[in-house]
Amino acid sequence: QVQLVESGGGLVQAGDSLRLSCAASGRTFSDYTMGWFRQAPGKEREFVAAISRTGRTTSYADSMKGRFTISRDNAKNTVYLQMNSLKPEDTAVYYCAADSARITTKRATYDYWGQGTQVTVSS
Secondary structure: OOEEEEEOOEEEEOOOOEEEEEEEEOOOHHHOEEEEEEEOOOOOOEEEEEEOOOOOOEEEOHHHOOOEEEEEEOOOOEEEEEEOOOOHHHOEEEEEEEEOOOOOOOHHHOOEEOOOEEEEEEO
């Protein structure tokens, strides 16, 4: 089992930045691809970004490219999501997830999920 705990969400204004963190425990963190997803009210949970086990490969949803940056620190068992130039449409609950397979954007392949952290962007 892998336990994931997100933090860093909050209420910000449009144009502001936030950094989300996700702390992992339970298994060897570097064995897992890590991803961030988000879910807005009334919408499906969608892919945001993913990072490979070593951190050398990343993947982003098109709407986040250039604004969001995913990174990881395997020594600290933590994955981060730096979010810049936030927009009201970025308002959602953000979840981190762990996948024992190769880097993927597919929600169904992720094995473990955190409880989520709320990000609210006001206009």
